[in-house]
């Protein structure tokens with residue numbers, strides 16, 4: 001399948017990963033792509049964004065975990081078999097009547113896999129087949145998901161940590177987008193994140209070499225491309241007391257740290273975020289539109305007057321559409337996403 005898998009990852013919490021995956025999934029679907037939004041975060045916030053409480057209660061009741069990502073890996077966790085077929089939830093917008101968007105539903109039980117997987121990363125280095133199966137599980141689930149949905153693109157939402165689940169999810173990804181908020185902690189975290197991504201890629205390469213020595217079928221394992229294609233920043237609520245000097249430094253330091261730590265291209269180039277080719281988008285703080293959209297279980301750019309988007313909000317809705325359309329086009333340009341007839345460069 002020629003499906004592009006993109007992970008949205010930052011181990012820092014609350015930087016907009018889930019909101020981005022949610023809105024981009026809808027945007028690509030609006031643009032005519034066949035999309036899967038995959039919730040690989042045991043917090044399952046992406047699933048909660050798509051589904052209302054009634055659905056969630058039903059999904060996470062005793063009998064229904066087989067429909068989630070946990071259901072796919074349960075046989076592995078319980079050591080009774082290999083991954084199960086993924087179950088995809090079709091997402092419909094009653095007005096637009098699209099059927100090209102699907103959700104691979106998340107599950108808090110996924111956290112059970114963390115410690116086993118952690119051990120598998122060690123066992124992979126000594127050639128354990130069980131470890132190869134476990135570490136490649138998310139990639140193999142994504143391949144099956146791609147076939148089931150005939151997906152053009154899979155967007156993966158990950159949790160805020162540097163644990164074994166995220167590591168296995170990232171080697172399943174062709175591309176990585178790093179979301180963060182414009183603050184000092186994000187800047188420090190970005191350096192560490194860049195180095196971590198390098199070490200994970202190298203570690204996977206070693207495991208692949210060992211798998212070759214152990215005659216493991218190369219087709220059953222991912223290549224672990226996880227190529228960073230840029231970052232998305234959003235502005236936290238404006239702090240009027242923030243000194244302009246510190247803010248301006250952030251605007252120039254972030255591009256430098258990204259090039260140095262994530263791309264391994266050190267240099268003294270003083271580009272600001274606004275002119276940085278690695279910045280995929282500098283998003284606004286959408287303020288009250290965001291909770292309004294969460295309440296309506298819709299992306300912000302689908303909000304209608306009936307949802308409360310009246311007056312200045314209705315103009316804001318149009319602007320949000322443009323922001324996410326621009327971001328979707330940029331990501332499509334940076335990846336192998338095929339061009340659709342509706343696709344035009346802004």
Ligand SMILES: Nc1ncnc2c1ncn2[C@@H]1O[C@H](COP(=O)(O)OP(=O)(O)OP(=O)(O)O)[C@@H](O)[C@H]1O
Nearest residue numbers: 013014015016017018019160234284285286287290
């Ligand atoms: N551009 C934005 N404008 C306004 N609010 C935003 C924006 N992006 C994200 N938020 C809000 O910030 C909060 C955190 O966002 P989100 O859940 O997407 O982050 P996350 O990185 O997925 O968090 P976690 O690390 O816990 O998974 C949410 O309440 C979300 O509504």
Ligand SMILES: [Mg+2]
Nearest residue numbers: 017018041045
């Ligand atoms: Mg999240």
